[in-house]
Amino acid sequence: MATITASMVKELRERTGLGMMDCKKALVEADGVIDKAIDDLRKASGLKAAKKAGRVASEGIVLSKIAQDGNFGVMVEVNSETDFVARDESFLTFATEVLDQAFMHEEASVDSLLAEGLEAAREALVQKIGENISVRRIERLQVDDADTGIIENYVHSNNRIAVLLALRGGDSALGKDIAMHVAAINPLVVSAEEVPEELLAKESEIYSAQARESGKPEEIIAKMINGRLKKYVAEVSLLEQPFVKNPDMTIKALLKEAGADVVSFVRYELGEGIEKEEVDFATEVAAQVENS
Secondary structure, three states: OOOHHHHHHHHHHHHHHHOOOHHHHHHHHHOOOHHHHHHHHHHHHHOOOOOOOOOOOEEEEOOOEOOOOEEEEEEEEEEEEHHHHHOHHHHHHHHHHHHHHHOOOOOOOOEEEEEEEEHHHHHHHHHHHHHOEEEEEEEEEOOOOOHHHEEEEOOOOOOOEEEEEEOOOHHHHHHHHHHHHHHHHOEEEHHHOOOOHHHHHHHHHHHHHHHHOOOOHHHHHHHHHHHHHHHHHHHHEEEEEEEEEEEEEEHHHHHHHHEEEEEEEEEEOOOOOOOOOOOHHHHHHHHHHHHH
16 A cells, blocks of 8 residues: 655645645555546545646746748747746856757757757856756757748747647737737647547546436436536637637638638647656754754
8 A cells, every 4th residue: 555645645745636635545545646536526525627637846947939921830848947947147148059959950959950060069068157057959940931820939928838729710919819828728628529539438437427427317317427528628629619709709710711720839838748846844853953
């Protein structure tokens, strides 16, 4: 049986909003696997969603740049250990150099850019600043014909969220608006047909467990599950979402009005999916005093 630590209970509480004892019990039953504990809690208590889809734990910056003719764009994430360093001029200069190198090299990857000279710059920056610095990821979107499609981007003012979007038809202003919408609302896919089957199966299982607690007949339960799945698909599909600047219109309607289509998009959120060790400095100091 896995050892359930206070930090595991704390994380589950933050992600679900449930009480400490409920979280501890769920972790015990899930043998310490947090994602399984969340699924079990949703089935048992009707929890609709984890409060936090992913731990945004690392600091740093996300940057994006598009070509003047709009036929391609790049996006990078560069991480530091603290927000203080993320605002340091030397760190920002390095991150901008990563972006510029990714922009200039069509087949750029993190490994190739580091091998071609950025690793030496990164190591020098680590030595100067005293924190670990990493180039986490690079994305490039491109259209085959700039006359029929464009790449547009949006970078939020705090440089923690950025979006690249490929648009066929329409203009730069429309692309910018939809990229901003993606940054704000965070859809998973462009259209309902793109929602992964495994994700639908997982949600269906959770909805089934919740619905059966109602004690309603199976035919009613089936309708309830189907209705919830349709609602879920609409919520995570870009085309079905109400446009953030005009909620009376869906993205699909906005595109139809402009005679345009969204081909694809990529959204970066700083540190998404990276676990960050939280240090209790008071406890750490007390332990050092005790051992001295």
